[in-house]
Amino acid sequence: MTNNEQPTPSHMLDLKEWSKDNALNIFRTADEMSQILGRTIKKVPALQGFTVANLFFENSTRTKLSFERAAKALSADVMNFSASSSSLSKGESLKDTLRTLDAMQADLYIVRHGVSGAPYQLQKWTNAAIVNAGDGRRAHPTQALLDAFTFRTSFPNFDGFGGKKLVIVGDLMHSRVVRSNVELWTKLGAQVTLCGPNSLVPPALAAFEGVERNLNLAEAVEGAHAVMAVRIQHERMQKGLFPSLAEYRMRYQLNEKIMERAHPDALVMHPGPMNRDIEISGSLADSERSVIEKQVANGIPIRMAVLYTLLVGRKKS
Numbered sequence: 001m002t003n004n005e006q007p008t009p010s011h012m013l014d015l016k017e018w019s020k021d022n023a024l025n026i027f028r029t030a031d032e033m034s035q036i037l038g039r040t041i042k043k044v045p046a047l048q049g050f051t052v053a054n055l056f057f058e059n060s061t062r063t064k065l066s067f068e069r070a071a072k073a074l075s076a077d078v079m080n081f082s083a084s085s086s087s088l089s090k091g092e093s094l095k096d097t098l099r100t101l102d103a104m105q106a107d108l109y110i111v112r113h114g115v116s117g118a119p120y121q122l123q124k125w126t127n128a129a130i131v132n133a134g135d136g137r138r139a140h141p142t143q144a145l146l147d148a149f150t151f152r153t154s155f156p157n158f159d160g161f162g163g164k165k166l167v168i169v170g171d172l173m174h175s176r177v178v179r180s181n182v183e184l185w186t187k188l189g190a191q192v193t194l195c196g197p198n199s200l201v202p203p204a205l206a207a208f209e210g211v212e213r214n215l216n217l218a219e220a221v222e223g224a225h226a227v228m229a230v231r232i233q234h235e236r237m238q239k240g241l242f243p244s245l246a247e248y249r250m251r252y253q254l255n256e257k258i259m260e261r262a263h264p265d266a267l268v269m270h271p272g273p274m275n276r277d278i279e280i281s282g283s284l285a286d287s288e289r290s291v292i293e294k295q296v297a298n299g300i301p302i303r304m305a306v307l308y309t310l311l312v313g314r315k316k317s
């Protein structure tokens with residue numbers, strides 16, 4: 001199923017370690033997974049005998065459920081761990097928690113954690129593969145893959161990411177989705193423009209090659225092929241970083257009027273969960289241009305492709 005010229009990494013902790021060719025191979029594998037999901041019986045035995053553990057220390061709807069759905073479509077066994085109902089509350093350490101699941105022969109962990117770098121730490125304590133399902137503000141690699149895959153599959157005559165313009169608007173400061181998307185889309189050859197209040201656009205992100213920063217949304221969106229709004233993450237803000245929600249809406253809300261400045265075929269994206277009528281107008285989110293639900297649906301073939309790529313042929317120690 002894969003056509004690798006470059007070695008495939010053993011984990012998906014961050015997209016830094018994944019080359020452009022590696023990412024394109026994931027897309028090609030996801031195309032095949034999409035075909036499986038289009039059949040009457042949406043299940044194949046490709047990962048029969050493997051066990052995947054969902055290790056979520058932070059809440060999730062889309063990522064957790066689509067990884068579970070993806071693993072089951074490939075016939076892997078799935079163990080679901082939720083921090084709030086686990087023995088962590090009795091004082092068990094993270095390392096002992098992982099060793100407990102290792103003793104139950106997990107082959108791959110899908111990890112979401114509020115601390116940036118937590119999946120790297122877990123990787124040192126196990127021989128199993130690790131997939132980062134979101135760590136703090138740092139990375140959410142499968143989200144970026146499914147976002148780019150959605151863009152790739154939304155145009156009938158798609159001719160590559162080169163020359164395409166993605167605009168990301170919103171709370172860029174606290175978003176791991178933005179970091180991973182900037183990493184991936186620039187690697188694929190797209191031009192990325194970041195937009196948001198000055199206090200929410202980290203200079204380090206704007207310094208990436210292929211990335212522009214424009215604090216004026218109407219100007220930023222000019223000629224864009226896709227515009228992605230990201231959520232205001234109140235839960236990660238230590239203090240107010242913009243004057244008021246009313247002003248934020250007025251200057252940075254993605255809506256139909258702003259989208260008139262984009263390319264006529266431009267897509268509206270949002271990784272979810274949405275604050276409807278704050279960072280994006282509800283009517284735009286529900287419009288013909290919106291591929292938000294398609295992004296959710298594409299989470300399944302992309303995550304099937306990631307699980308398949310990491311587990312098949314993996315050397316057991």
Ligand code: CP
Nearest residue numbers: 060061062063271272
């Ligand atoms: N996009 C995303 O990561 O959503 P969840 O938090 O629901 O998994």
